[in-house]
Amino acid sequence: MGNSPRPGLWALEKSTDYGKSFKPWMYFSDSTHIKDISIGGRCMCNGHADTCDPADPNADSNILYDAGVDEKHQSLDIYGRYEGGGVCQNCQHNTEGINCNKCQPTFYRPSGKRWDEIDVCQQESGRCECRKEFNPPNCDSCAYGYFDYPNCKPCTCNLNGTEGQHCTPTDGICPCKYNYAGQSCEICEDGYYSAQCKNCNCDTSGTEPSICDDVTGQCICKLLHGGTRAGACVRALRVRPRRLDRRQLLGRRQVQLPHQLWRQAVQPPNFDSVKCDRCREQFYNYPACEECNCDPRGVVASFAGCGSVPAGELCQCKDRVQGRICNDCKPLFWNMQEYNPYGCEECRCHLAGTLGGLGACDTRSGQCECKSHVGARTCDQCRDGFYRLQGDNVFGCTRDCDKQSGQCRCHSRVEGRRCDRPIRAHYVPTLHQYQFELEDGVTQSGPVRYRNNEDTFPGYSWKGYVLFSMLQNEVINVVQIPKSSLYRLVLKYMNPLPDNVRATVIITPESVVDIQQK
Structure with a gap:
C-alpha cells in the first residue's frame, strides 16, 4: 500500500472457493459515530430523472424513500416489480409522479407515446384525443377502415383494394377496385x-x-x-x-x-442487391426502405433530401408542420404554404365565439369551432337573427327577438312587435323629406333664369324649371340640413338632346372641418 492513506470506510471480503466468489467478512470505519441515515430505494424514472437521489442531500424534504409508497406497492423498480419505496426526484420533460409517470398540469400524453420518450408530455391544445377508429377533431364519425358508428368496427376489407380505401360506413361492404376481387377485395382479379x-x-x-x-x-x-x-x-x-422420364x-x-x-x-421492389440487405437508390431507412415523398410545402428551405437527416427520420419539417412527410399543420395552425417560412399560419380564432374558448381550427380550411349562434371562419360574427357576441354566453350571441312572444329588440324611438313603426309624435322621413328647387337658387351674375312650359318639361314642380346653357352653366342652392345623417341625393331632370350630358354636383359644407363632396 506504500504511503497511501487508510480509507475512512472500507470492507474486507473473503473467499472460500479459491477466489471464484467473495463475501463481506469485516467492515472498517475511521469513526464509530453515525452522522446521517439515508434510506434509499430502487426506482424506475423512465429516463426523466438521472437517479433517485435528492438534488440537495441536506434538505429533509427531498427524500428518496417513502414508507407509504412502499406499503402500497406504488413504486416500480428497475426490475419491473412494484416493490420498495423509491420516489424519483426532480422529474424533467414536464413529467411528475413516483416514477416520473404522470404529466404536469396543462400537459397531456398523446396516444401511443411511451413514458420513456422525451416528448411524452406535450402542451394541451384542447382538441379531442380520438381513438384510431374515430375521426378527429370531434370523434363523431368512424375513421377510414371502420364502420357502424358509434361502435366503429374494423372493416374486413383489404383497404388497398377498395374504392376510397375504406368500406361503406353503414354496412361494411367492400367496394372493390377494377383490378381486385374477393369478398374483402383481398385477391387480384x-x-x-x-x-x-x-x-x-x-x-x-x-x-x-x-x-x-x-x-x-x-x-x-x-x-x-x-x-x-x-x-x-x-x-x-x-x-x-x-432425369426427365415423364411428361411435364x-x-x-x-x-x-x-x-x-x-x-x-x-426481390422486393424497394431493395437492392441479391441479398436484399440495402435500399435501392431514392429509398431510405433500411429495412423500411421508404420513398422520399416529403411535402415540399412543409419541409424547411435548407432540406437537402431524405439522406441528409439522422437515421430513423425521413423529412425535416418547418416549425409549425408535423407528420412523417411534413404534410400536416400542427394544432392551432392551418393553411400550409411553401412560401411561408413557418409552414402554416395561426388560426387566430376569436375566443369569445369558440366552443370552450379554444383557439384550435381545422388544419385544412382554418375553420374555428364556433358556438351555435356564431359564424365566420374565426368565429367573430353573430349568425343572421342574432346579435351581441359575448364570451360568457354559451351560445355566443343573443336572439334578435323573444322566443316566446316574438318581440324584436327595437332601436330607440321605434316600436311594434316587428319594430315597424315610430313611437308617438315621431315619423320616418322619406326620400322627399327635404326638397329644394333650382329656380330658388342663384348664379354668379344674379337670379336664376327659369321657364314653366309644360310642353317642354311635363310635370315640373314649384315655379318651373331651370335651363342650362352657355349663358347659365352653374346654379348655386343654399340649403339647410338640420341633422347629420346618411342621405340619398335624387335629381329630377330632362335631357331633350340625343347625346349624354355630363353634370357635376358639388356639396360644400358651412363648417371648415367638414369635407367637400363632389
Whole structure:
C-alpha cells in the first residue's frame, strides 16, 4: 500500500472457493459515530430523472424513500416489480409522479407515446384525443377502415383494394377496385398480380383462363405456348432434375418435375442487391426502405433530401408542420404554404365565439369551432337573427327577438312587435323629406333664369324649371340640413338632346372641418 492513506470506510471480503466468489467478512470505519441515515430505494424514472437521489442531500424534504409508497406497492423498480419505496426526484420533460409517470398540469400524453420518450408530455391544445377508429377533431364519425358508428368496427376489407380505401360506413361492404376481387377485395382479379394487383400484360390468346400467376406475374401459357410479358421480378430459378422420364405437368403456380430440386428468389421492389440487405437508390431507412415523398410545402428551405437527416427520420419539417412527410399543420395552425417560412399560419380564432374558448381550427380550411349562434371562419360574427357576441354566453350571441312572444329588440324611438313603426309624435322621413328647387337658387351674375312650359318639361314642380346653357352653366342652392345623417341625393331632370350630358354636383359644407363632396 506504500504511503497511501487508510480509507475512512472500507470492507474486507473473503473467499472460500479459491477466489471464484467473495463475501463481506469485516467492515472498517475511521469513526464509530453515525452522522446521517439515508434510506434509499430502487426506482424506475423512465429516463426523466438521472437517479433517485435528492438534488440537495441536506434538505429533509427531498427524500428518496417513502414508507407509504412502499406499503402500497406504488413504486416500480428497475426490475419491473412494484416493490420498495423509491420516489424519483426532480422529474424533467414536464413529467411528475413516483416514477416520473404522470404529466404536469396543462400537459397531456398523446396516444401511443411511451413514458420513456422525451416528448411524452406535450402542451394541451384542447382538441379531442380520438381513438384510431374515430375521426378527429370531434370523434363523431368512424375513421377510414371502420364502420357502424358509434361502435366503429374494423372493416374486413383489404383497404388497398377498395374504392376510397375504406368500406361503406353503414354496412361494411367492400367496394372493390377494377383490378381486385374477393369478398374483402383481398385477391387480384384474373390478369393482375402482386400486392398492388398490377397488370400482367399477358397475351390472353395464348394463356390459360387464370392468365398469370398472382404473385410473380408469370403468364400461365397454354400447351405449346411459352414466354412472359410481365418482366417478372424473379431473379433466379434453378431446376436440377436427375432425369426427365415423364411428361411435364403444367399448373398455375409451378411446374412439377420428377426428383426436382429448385429454388426461387423474389426481390422486393424497394431493395437492392441479391441479398436484399440495402435500399435501392431514392429509398431510405433500411429495412423500411421508404420513398422520399416529403411535402415540399412543409419541409424547411435548407432540406437537402431524405439522406441528409439522422437515421430513423425521413423529412425535416418547418416549425409549425408535423407528420412523417411534413404534410400536416400542427394544432392551432392551418393553411400550409411553401412560401411561408413557418409552414402554416395561426388560426387566430376569436375566443369569445369558440366552443370552450379554444383557439384550435381545422388544419385544412382554418375553420374555428364556433358556438351555435356564431359564424365566420374565426368565429367573430353573430349568425343572421342574432346579435351581441359575448364570451360568457354559451351560445355566443343573443336572439334578435323573444322566443316566446316574438318581440324584436327595437332601436330607440321605434316600436311594434316587428319594430315597424315610430313611437308617438315621431315619423320616418322619406326620400322627399327635404326638397329644394333650382329656380330658388342663384348664379354668379344674379337670379336664376327659369321657364314653366309644360310642353317642354311635363310635370315640373314649384315655379318651373331651370335651363342650362352657355349663358347659365352653374346654379348655386343654399340649403339647410338640420341633422347629420346618411342621405340619398335624387335629381329630377330632362335631357331633350340625343347625346349624354355630363353634370357635376358639388356639396360644400358651412363648417371648415367638414369635407367637400363632389
